[in-house]
Amino acid sequence: MKQVIRRIGLWLVLSLFFASVVHAAPLDTALDQGRVTEAVPLIEQTWEKQYEDYFRVNFPDPTITAADVAKTLSQLATQTGQKPALIYVVPRAKQLELVLISPGQPPVQKRVAAAPASVLLPKVKQFSLAITDPRLKPSNQYLPAAQQLYEWMLSPLEAELAAQKIDTLIFCLGVGLRTLPLSALHDGQQFLAEKYSLSRIPAFTLTDTLYSDIRRAPVLAMGASSFKEHIPLPSVPVELFLVARNTKSRRFFLNQDFTLANLQRQRTSQAFKIIHLATHADFQPGSPRHSYIQLWDDKLQLNEMQQLRWQNPSVELLVLSACKTAIGDRNAELGFAGLAVQAGVKSAIASLWYVSDRGTLSLMSEFYRQLQTAPIKAEALRQVQISLLRKQVRIENGQLRSSRGPFSLPPELAGQNEDLSHPYYWAAFTVVGSPW
Template identity: 50%
Template sequence: MKYPQWFLPIVLVALLITVGCSHSNVTISAQEDVLAQSPSSVLKPEPDRVTEALDRSDVPEAIRQIEIRWKNQYEDYFQGKFKTQIVPAAEIARSLNQINQRTKRKSALFYAIPSANHLDLMLVTANGKPIHRRITAANRSVLTQTLQSFRMGVVRDDSDPDDYLVPGQQLYRWIVAPLEAQLRAEGINQIIFCLGSGLRSLPLAALHDGQKFLIEKYNLAIIPAFNLLDRQSRTSPNTEILAMGASTFSNKPPLPGVPIEIASITQTPWQGTSLLNQEFTLKNLRAHRQKTPYGIVHLATHAEFSSGDVNRSYIQFWDQQLKLSQLQELGLQNPPVQLLVLSACRTALGDTRAEMGFAGLAVKAGSKAAIASLWSVSDASTLMLMKEFYRALKSAPVKADALREAQIEMIQNSDRLRAQIRDRRLPEEIRALADQNLAHPYHWAAFTLIGNPW
């Protein structure tokens, strides 16, 4: 076949581009790699029944449809049924009122549902009347771009403030500001977010109103759905901690701060047991909980919430990887664990499957709540944040108070914490990180409370 004269140069250029890409020496950071592995980061429309209900101003029906849809989604992802009942919006409001009276916190349930042409926001408070706002400026295209810019800004500890403040303020204007007048009017100080696809791995704490980060204004938690939320009371200050982890791995990067981390949180003011390296096994976890009903289980180890099938996500023990579909093997349901902490996770940010594993962690594991990180945070900042969290948790009225206090400490008192990192009793690998700017969201915004915030 005879080709036109212009065809051969185009073929040569294409070949050069292909060869150049396949032999590229450009490297990508670990955090950027997490973002690069998110093929499903484009936001998908939520079900038509939700939009139809909102179009006719039937907010309670829209909430019911969301709860049904999300229960089905999580059951499909985790490959099993959740024994739960869908409760109407009016019942959600009554439940919030009862919880508010018991905890002395004013909580609001906040739905954010992205779709092709707009972002739907719904707010349920104890007053019983749900509120809806539709943000047409936040269509799928612009919201996805802004989310990506924001994530890229917060997951790099060397990014400039504008890299995360500019998109973070735009997201605040779209997601929080439209309902903030109602939050203020009702004295809300704790927001429980139910987020749609593409938003469940959003580091909410780092959203910014132009003056303050969102975490400086409210307690925050995310839940997969209200009907999947365990609504029992707060963690007892008398509970004990089972802290386990590994500092070295055969096929993973070392975590040199882990021995200090787990030793520090099982001593004053808490009491507990620490198991390190070879002792960090699933068998030992179950055996220790059979002897002592530890209310808090802290795992300082690598954990991945990956794209695709649920079995691609795991928690790394010393001798095995526990797949996300096997979380019930932790045995946290009997007796129920109040709090599961994973201090060294990372998630394929923006991936709709990975974020379901992250948001559904507490439900699947059988714990009332979980704290996990959205990206891998440095050992030094993880150590400081966890020390502050457990110190605050001893006296905090609710779990969300303790995490918020620890994150604010990182933002406002980073110099004091850096001085602690320079302590000669710490490993040299930790002390080498003492000059980090701990006020940067990279160091604190990854840590997210999932499930029961009380």
């Protein structure tokens, strides 16, 4: 029965993909003829329209060219000391198209004939299913798919990336790829997260590219540990305590204090640049109203988030520490990849799947330590992922061991040692929106 369901799900994804191809004739022609400079604004327009249709909004429609993107990336490289590149990954019926834009350079197009959508999308599904179950034996069953996807999506561009000393990759992904755990792609020796800071965006025109240093930004930390309709999150009180401690916040808000009214009240009292919500957040099939963030007493639906007016005062970063996404569903991936835009924040950090309580606690407690010194948000997350991968952050003998030293966990969280080096624990978390 599971195999039948998976096949039906794959068939639906492919049907939606091929349906979208029918409406992309100008883009297809530009890509087929190698007119990559012409293709870039067409990619932007095509994908922006997909997000407009999903969220039922009209985004501002500025004309953007490959030269505009390259110029912006150059400015950000100067401001941040990090050298970024944008990669459009365009799945098509007969091949995969890659378009690379780097600072001050003309765009580069690479065609991967070995990866048509009918081959690529099942491999993505296989990879996602394997990596989200750390109980599989052997534990590296995800690796062949991780290496194959790397070969298709990164290897054709490696020479250009190395020659230009790129250290930050911004992925703009097409249908079926928007919830791909990018950081766990593997070149045979290293994970992608060991080589680059990473983020995913819905479109460059939908990304806030203004840089702001948030290393000392105030954090509003809120969350819930018990729910009526969800499994409990017993680590949340400890997570919020550690977030508050590591950011020198004066307090945090738990359970009954985690309401929409209090969230708005705290935002009115202080211009928090970072909002950390330790609670369930589900990105589900269907319309945006089916996806939500669970508050103590209510659900905040995805289609309601713009009403929060988080642009004034502006929120630089929204962190959701216990998310779950219907991987492989076109609408769910639109909701996830469009999270920052819909929430009205510059960037979001969220998980593609629900990670264990202690794994989330370990990653989040270390993230805010790294955020105090990293030049950009995506680099802070990368450093945390590497720390888990290399077991520098770990749970051992009832203690959370990290860069700040050991922290004794309460008995309900102590339990057995957990190997947090598996990508299940760290590859779920991703930057959505601006990496800066």
